[in-house]
Amino acid sequence: MCSGITAFNIKGIRTALLWAVFCIIIAFSFREAHLDIRTLADGLPYAAALLRDMFPPNFYALEKILLLAAETIAMGLWATIIGIAFSIPLGLISAKNTSPNVFVYTGGKLLVNGMRAIPDLVCALIFVTSFGMGPVAGILGLLIPAIGTLAKFYAEAIESIDTGPVEAVRAAGSHGLSIIRHAVLPQVFPLFMGYNLYMLDHNIRAAMTLGLVGAGGLGFELFRQMRSFHYHKASAILVIVFLIITVIDRLSSYLRNGITDGTFLNSRGRLKDWSLLSVFCLITGLSIFLVPVSLREIVAGIPRIRDFLSGMFPPDFSPIFTDMKLMLETVGMGISGTFIAMLIAVPLGMLSAKSITRSPFIYNITKEITNFFRAMPELMFALIFVAAVGLGPFAGVLALALHTAGFLGKFYAEAIENVDPKPVEATEATGASFLQIIRHAIFPQVSPLFHSYNLYILDRNIRASTLMGIVGAGGIGFELVMSMKLFDYRHTATLMIIILTTVMLVDWASSYLRNKVVA
Amino acid sequence: MLCVEGINKRFNGRQVLSNLNLRVGSGETVALIGSSGSGKTTLIRTINGFVVPDSGRVAIQGKDIDYRNREALRQTRKRIGMVYQLFNLVERASALDNVMSGALGRMDRGIHLLVSTVGFFQKEDRDKAMDVLRFVGIEDKANERVDRLSGGQKQRVAIARALMQEPELLLADEPVANLDPKTGRKILELFLKINVGKGITVITVLHHIEAVRDHFRRVAAIKDGTVCFDGKVDELTGDHIDYIYKSDRNLECAAA
Numbered sequence: 001m002c003s004g005i006t007a008f009n010i011k012g013i014r015t016a017l018l019w020a021v022f023c024i025i026i027a028f029s030f031r032e033a034h035l036d037i038r039t040l041a042d043g044l045p046y047a048a049a050l051l052r053d054m055f056p057p058n059f060y061a062l063e064k065i066l067l068l069a070a071e072t073i074a075m076g077l078w079a080t081i082i083g084i085a086f087s088i089p090l091g092l093i094s095a096k097n098t099s100p101n102v103f104v105y106t107g108g109k110l111l112v113n114g115m116r117a118i119p120d121l122v123c124a125l126i127f128v129t130s131f132g133m134g135p136v137a138g139i140l141g142l143l144i145p146a147i148g149t150l151a152k153f154y155a156e157a158i159e160s161i162d163t164g165p166v167e168a169v170r171a172a173g174s175h176g177l178s179i180i181r182h183a184v185l186p187q188v189f190p191l192f193m194g195y196n197l198y199m200l201d202h203n204i205r206a207a208m209t210l211g212l213v214g215a216g217g218l219g220f221e222l223f224r225q226m227r228s229f230h231y232h233k234a235s236a237i238l239v240i241v242f243l244i245i246t247v248i249d250r251l252s253s254y255l256r257n258g259i260t261d262g263t264f265l266n267s268r269g270r271l272k273d274w275s276l277l278s279v280f281c282l283i284t285g286l287s288i289f290l291v292p293v294s295l296r297e298i299v300a301g302i303p304r305i306r307d308f309l310s311g312m313f314p315p316d317f318s319p320i321f322t323d324m325k326l327m328l329e330t331v332g333m334g335i336s337g338t339f340i341a342m343l344i345a346v347p348l349g350m351l352s353a354k355s356i357t358r359s360p361f362i363y364n365i366t367k368e369i370t371n372f373f374r375a376m377p378e379l380m381f382a383l384i385f386v387a388a389v390g391l392g393p394f395a396g397v398l399a400l401a402l403h404t405a406g407f408l409g410k411f412y413a414e415a416i417e418n419v420d421p422k423p424v425e426a427t428e429a430t431g432a433s434f435l436q437i438i439r440h441a442i443f444p445q446v447s448p449l450f451h452s453y454n455l456y457i458l459d460r461n462i463r464a465s466t467l468m469g470i471v472g473a474g475g476i477g478f479e480l481v482m483s484m485k486l487f488d489y490r491h492t493a494t495l496m497i498i499i500l501t502t503v504m505l506v507d508w509a510s511s512y513l514r515n516k517v518v519a
Numbered sequence: 520m521l522c523v524e525g526i527n528k529r530f531n532g533r534q535v536l537s538n539l540n541l542r543v544g545s546g547e548t549v550a551l552i553g554s555s556g557s558g559k560t561t562l563i564r565t566i567n568g569f570v571v572p573d574s575g576r577v578a579i580q581g582k583d584i585d586y587r588n589r590e591a592l593r594q595t596r597k598r599i600g601m602v603y604q605l606f607n608l609v610e611r612a613s614a615l616d617n618v619m620s621g622a623l624g625r626m627d628r629g630i631h632l633l634v635s636t637v638g639f640f641q642k643e644d645r646d647k648a649m650d651v652l653r654f655v656g657i658e659d660k661a662n663e664r665v666d667r668l669s670g671g672q673k674q675r676v677a678i679a680r681a682l683m684q685e686p687e688l689l690l691a692d693e694p695v696a697n698l699d700p701k702t703g704r705k706i707l708e709l710f711l712k713i714n715v716g717k718g719i720t721v722i723t724v725l726h727h728i729e730a731v732r733d734h735f736r737r738v739a740a741i742k743d744g745t746v747c748f749d750g751k752v753d754e755l756t757g758d759h760i761d762y763i764y765k766s767d768r769n770l771e772c773a774a775a
Contacts, residue, residue: 426607426677429567430684431597431624435636440620444612 026339032332033393033474043389050388054235065221069240072217073248074287075135076204079142081284083203084196086147091154097166098158098180112155115148117503120206121379121467122480122496124215129484130304135216135291140298142203142210150199157191158184194256201252208241209379212470213481216291219379223471226383238380245375308489315497316490323479327498330475331506333393334462337400341461342454344405349412356416356438370413373406378464382473393474396465404457411453415446451517459510466499520545520720521566521688526575528561528744535561536572537744545687548714548721550731550752553741554764559724562741563692566722567599568592579688597624600681600719602691606673610666614657614676617665618648621683651679654716655709671702678709682717689713691723695730703727707734728760 059065092098094108124141131137161184169183211219218237225234255276257263351357351366378399385395419442427441469477476495483491521543528536535558543549551559564570566577571586578584579598585591600621608617622644626635634640640648652658655675657668665673674694681689691710695703707730714721725731731738732752740748740755740763748759 420610422603422605422607423609425569426601426603426680427620427623429569429596429599429601430621430680431593431595431627432620433593433623433627433632436620436623436626436632439636439638440616440623441609444609444616448611 025335029332029335029339032329033336033397035336035394035397039389039394046390047385047388050231050384053229053231054238056232057236057239058230058232059236060233065218065237065240068218068221069244070286070290071135072207072210072219073204073244074290075138075142075210075217076200076207077283077287078139078291078293079146079203079207080196080200082139083143083146083150083199086143087150087154090147090151091158092180094151095155095158097161097163098184108151109155112148112151113504114500115144116152117148117500117507118145119463119467119499119503120145121209121213121470122499124210125213125470125481125484126305126308127301128214130308131297131301133214133216133220136293136297136301138207138210138215138217139291139293141215142206146199146203149202150195153195154188154192157188157195161187190259194259197252197256197259201248204248205245205377208245209377212379212383222380223383226387231387238376241377241380242372242375245377246371249371249375311487311489312493312496314490315493316488317494319491320494320498323476323495323498326476326479327502329393330465330468330477331462331502333396333400333465333468333475334458337397337465338404338454338458338461340397340401341404341408341457344401345408345412348405348409349416350438352409353413353416355419355421356442366409367413370406370409373402374410375406376403378403379467379471382468382471386472391472391474393468396468396473396475399468399473400461400464404461408453408457412446412450415449415453416442419445448517452514455510455514455517459506462506463503466503520547520580521722522576522578522581523562523566524576524578526562526565526572526577528558528565528570528572530561535744536565539575539741539745541739541746541749543720543722545720546714546718547737548711548735549723550735550738551722551724551741552726552728552731552738552763557741558744559741560692561744563601563690563722563724566688566690567596567601593624593627597684598687600684600686600689602674602677602681602689602694602723604693604696606670606677606697608665608673608677608680611664613662613664614652614668614672614679615645615648615661617676618651618679618683619644621651621680622647624684648679648683651682652676654682655679669702670698671706674698674702674706675709678706678713682713686719688720688722691721693724693726696726700727703730704733710734 090108090112093100093104094112096105099105099108120142123144124138127137127140131140165187166179166183169179174182207217207219209219211217211221212223214220218241222234222237222241225231225237348366348370351362352370354363357363357366381399381402382396385398389395389398423445424437424441427437432440465475465477466480467475467477469475469479470481472478476499480492480495480499483489483495521541523539523541525538525540526536527534527538539558539562541562551562553559561570565572566579568584568586576583579595584595609620619640622640623635626632626640626644649658649661652661655678657672657675657679660668660672660676665676668676678694689710694710695706698706710721710723711734713719725735732755735752738748738750738752738755739746740759742763747763748755
């Protein structure tokens with residue numbers, strides 16, 4: 001009894017302290033990101049005028065837009081296909097159980113984490129300076145982070161395999177490579193295919209925004225129309241972007257579900273697999289046709305990359321304090337954006353969860369709103385908000401908040417739909433009311449998942465907020481673009497060091513905390 | 520206390536309950552037996568309003584359950600405790616938190632509703648939850664997370680949650696089917712202690728005939744959705760048991 005009371009008090013004090021820390025961090029972030037309700041209020045008339053200008057969308061040169069859209073999709077495909085080819089060996093050497101030795105393993109792991117930490121637009125920006133404007137720079141820009149991400153996924157999949165078959169094949173006296181081919185690959189193949197599809201989905205999304213730094217695709221045209229205030233033309237491009245991303249998203253989740261429930265890639269579904277493979281080949285052929293990547297072009301760019309890299313040394317640390325302050329603003333943007341996203345996502349998630357929203361009308365409407373937020377790339381939101389509320393971090397925070405509210409709303413709804421119904425019924429049987437059931441039977445089940453999703457989105461948003469500056473929506477990104485445009489590569493190096501260190505630190509902290517809350 | 524009159528229920532074209540009648544007086548303990556699929560669980564779920572009968576009526580303390588009025592249904596549920604085979608606890612929450620959710624039905628007005636929805640309980644409810652946990656014999660586990668408890672301890676927490684409601688009627692659906700025989704016996708003894716000590720009527724579905732003989736006076740058998748035996752345990756003969764479980768076994772054979 002006594003111990004019970006002290007345990008309760010210690011728990012209470014800890015909870016109060018955590019809440020205090022949480023509030024301080026949020027308040028600090030709001031201040032760093034210059035969040036001000038008055039800015040929002042002042043911006044509202046501009047936003048309304050902007051929306052008026054955007055309607056009706058003017059599909060001025062549909063052929064040209066569609067061709068650019070195809071180019072964008074092709075960029076995503078290219079980056080994914082080349083990424084897969086590089087990631088398989090890199091994944092194998094950075095997985096503990098298939099790596100030849102500990103030095104290769106550590107080296108592989110470092111390389112993977114480093115590549116994963118570079119934001120794709122920063123990468124594209126670097127390649128634009130060496131290869132010039134165009135889709136090749138975009139593909140290479142997507143490629144580096146794609147290899148890092150895929151190789152990390154692959155390595156994790158390989159590390160979690162069942163060791164039984166591996167030992168059996170080894171016991172039969174097989175060679176190391178044939179062990180990988182006959183005991184490892186069959187186990188991880190469906191997982192790999194799922195990751196590949198995820199990566200493809202992600203790359204096509206990302207390709208839509210690459211044009212903002214001049215790396216080809218639809219984004220460039222959108223940026224041009226926004227800058228010249230042709231908002232009704234810009235909105236036509238936005239509609240196309242939204243449609244493409246929605247179709248790709250649905251298609252990729254349909255295929256992923258088919259892989260997980262065994263409809264695709266099982267021994268009996270050979271015909272389906274072959275038809276999928278041929279469609280895949282056809283699309284690959286088309287993308288080669290649409291975006292001809294010539295090796296000569298790449299080879300010609302290599303010396304310029306070397307010039308760029310050597311131009312970065314030694315890094316110029318003189319503006320480091322201003323840069324760090326900017327990074328602080330960037331982190332503040334990420335935190336504020338995530339917090340506002342959470343506030344929007346809680347009602348969205350609850351209303352789009354089938355198990356607690358009985359009206360199919362409300363359920364479907366909220367689900368579509370959530371999908372819309374998710375499908376619009378945050379940089380496009382940022383472009384719109386910059387036009388509405390002006391340059392600065394405020395626009396960036398709003399863009400991050402809306403885009404990731406779509407993600408969180410979807411995650412929350414899925415978590416709510418997947419709760420164990422048994423305690424829910426038991427609580428209902430005690431005569432508890434609807435809200436009480438949500439609080440006492442559903443919330444305790446979903447809260448660790450919610451925390452984990454929030455941390456994941458926080459990590460992602462801090463990474464994304466480093467790019468907001470590219471469209472003038474605050475943070476360190478603007479300084480990065482400027483330093484490159486002014487050929488001040490030594491300053492670029494300092495900024496890159498700060499960004500990469502922060503991103504890696506946040507990544508590490510977020511996965512550490514995620515492991516702590518999921519239990 | 521409980522009066523079930525001529526209830527019928529069809530699920531997907533299968534008659535699960537057919538013209539079922541059952542009367543239980545205040546303070547009685549009744550064991551429900553019958554083979555799987557005979558309709559025991561559906562009967563229990565009809566009594567606490569999770570299954571709406573196609574026809575017939577169920578009355579508690581002389582008052583008919585109004586299945587269409589959600590608020591009235593909730594008021595009825597407040598008075599009926601329910602214990603499940605798989606405990607149906609929130610595994611991540613502490614035993615004490617689970618038990619206190621039994622008080623939610625009472626906190627259904629104004630500030631109480633608001634406070635309980637935010638997640639707070641009054642001190643007297645907390646004290647009461649400790650009392651109930653003491654009554655079922657696990658007050659030392661009050662702050663333990665439920666997923667760290669054994670099966671028997673979990674069922675005690677679930678019973679404590681039902682007692683927290685201060686129910687007039689306690690329903691249980693195979694409460695010992697997931698426990699070892701020794702623990703199961705202790706849980707059944709706890710039901711009798713609740714019945715004698717608190718005067719709560721107990722109706723429980725049980726599978727183990729020996730356990731029924733040892734702990735209950737009245738037994739009601741359900742076969743094909745209707746009561747086919749209702750009387751003292753002593754009157755239940757081997758022939759009765761053969762009959763209760765027989766034809767369904769043939770049915771299972773036919774299905775296989």
